[in-house]
Amino acid sequence: MTAGASRQALAAARERLDALTDSTSVDAAQLADELAAVTALLNREVSLRRVLTDPAQPGEAKAELAGRLFGGQVSSTTIDLVSGLVRSRWSQPRDLVDALEDLANTADLTAAQQAGALDDVEDELFRFGRIVTSSTELRAALTSRTAGKAAKGELLSSLLGGRANAATERLVTRLVTAPRGRSLEAGLESLSKLAAARRDRTVAVVTSAVPLSDGQKQRLGAALAKLYGRQMHLNLDVDPEVLGGIRVQVGDEVINGSISDRIEDASRRMAG
Known part of the structure; x- marks a missing residue:
């Protein structure tokens, strides 16, 4: 989803989802299931998603159609979200389905976050x-x-x-x-x-020859957070072929070297 109209529509939808799931009365897991069901329907029904994303049709008319289609099938919260989505402009019809899937996944992750998991x-x-x-x-x-x-x-x-x-x-x-x-x-x-x-963190995939100690993980996480200017979530993997060193991948960037060397280098770079 790269076109400007779709990016803006998705950003607005994520804000609405966050606002809705801030309420303790909203079951985020149920919301995820319902959004996933709508995603599956619109993924199958090409003509329907074209109607719901037709820029020539008024947004309110499309929202009313969505209400009639899904009323009684899903919760009012889900209908509110879907109605907001179809009122928005989309660069292409498939972007609407991508956004619905994104919201379904985000709702499930929100449920996990609320449960501390x-x-x-x-x-x-x-x-x-x-x-x-x-x-x-x-x-x-x-x-x-x-x-x-x-x-x-x-x-x-x-x-x-x-x-x-x-x-x-x-x-x-x-x-x-x-x-x-x-x-x-x-x-x-x-x-x-x-x-x-969900926590404004970046994933760092860390591969080491042996499992890292808690202290090593904390120091590495802190060093990477300083380097990249944001929190890092460490996905840890063990591979004996690393030969006593460590391999860290953050997005497309790969850092190779020993644990102590990298931590010291990170500290020097921050100090400089």
Whole structure:
């Protein structure tokens, strides 16, 4: 979603979602499920999403149509959000569906944050991505075009059910059963970034030869936060081939070197 009109519409929708979920009366997990259902419908119904994004039609008329379509099917909170979305201008019809999916995922992450489990969800998304990367058979099963949604859902339930946060399971299940043209890896990366954004943090993927101690993690996190000027969430991975050093990836930037060297270098750069 790159065009200006769609970016503005999504930003406004995120603000509305944040305002709604600040209320204790709104069930963020239920809101996520309902937004995901609307996403699935508009993803299937091309003609409907074209009508709801037609710039030639008045915004109120489109909002009224959305109210009639979804009234009685979803909560009034969801209808309010969808109505606001269709009143906005979109660069292309598919951007509306992308925005709905973004809001559904954000609502699930908000539910996790409200429960004090956002860190767990971030870590679980990362670990699941590593498991998928390391298992060709699992990736093939989850991305198979011949396997149905029910079969993939059952597989994920056996893998994550009772072992991961409910929000993690919902997010991963939606991604696997409705990838919407994305690779599994790209979808997981997008979810990780969205999770980090809930606290205005950036994800740093840290690979070390052996597990880091709590002190090392704290010092590395603090050094990276100073370097980048914002909070960092560390996704930790162990790879003996790192040969006693450490590899840190923040976005497209990769830092290689020993833990002590990098921390000292970060301190010197900040002092200078």
